[in-house]
Amino acid sequence: MIEIALSREEPWPDADWDGLAERAARAAVERTPHGELIATRAAIEISVRLTSDAEVQQLNRQYRGKDKPTNVLSFPMIQPDLLETVTLNSDDGEVLLGDVVLAHGVCAGEAAERGIALADHAAHLIVHGVLHLLGYDHIDDGQAEAMERIEREALSSLGLPDPYLIRED
Numbered sequence: 001m002i003e004i005a006l007s008r009e010e011p012w013p014d015a016d017w018d019g020l021a022e023r024a025a026r027a028a029v030e031r032t033p034h035g036e037l038i039a040t041r042a043a044i045e046i047s048v049r050l051t052s053d054a055e056v057q058q059l060n061r062q063y064r065g066k067d068k069p070t071n072v073l074s075f076p077m078i079q080p081d082l083l084e085t086v087t088l089n090s091d092d093g094e095v096l097l098g099d100v101v102l103a104h105g106v107c108a109g110e111a112a113e114r115g116i117a118l119a120d121h122a123a124h125l126i127v128h129g130v131l132h133l134l135g136y137d138h139i140d141d142g143q144a145e146a147m148e149r150i151e152r153e154a155l156s157s158l159g160l161p162d163p164y165l166i167r168e169d
Contacts (some may be wrong), residue, residue: 006049028127045056071102071150077096100132
């Protein structure tokens with residue numbers, strides 16, 4: 001089963017972030033070959049942190065050598081190809097998949113630029129971050145297309161539009 005450990009800090013507004021993170025993470029996992037994690041007896045924990053641009057900038061500088069905030073960072077705790085083995089052999093039935101961290105200012109700015117709700121954009125970024133935890137990336141075109149396809153399907157299941165459509169205003 002998927003369990004979300006969510007923390008929210010200012011300036012993120014009050015909202016049902018726990019529910020949104022749970023739905024987004026499940027939608028992402030279900031559309032991958034790791035979909036069986038939804039029904040496994042082991043508790044697969046994903047930490048979602050909603051924080052400030054300053055904290056994300058510090059993490060981005062420390063772990064990626066980039067001294068600027070970004071919308072989402074993902075920190076996998078286990079290799080995706082070892083996930084099944086780790087899950088089956090977990091001593092306490094719990095596996096920490098990893099951390100997904102969102103920067104409020106960057107996310108809010110992108111949402112405003114796209115004319116969408118902050119919660120909808122956060123759902124997309126949580127889906128995106130969870131896919132990174134599962135080993136997906138967008139380094140080359142083939143990987144990016146596969147990842148974007150899963151994101152589109154996951155967001156559609158949540159009733160959200162395709163985030164990669166180019167808007168003609």
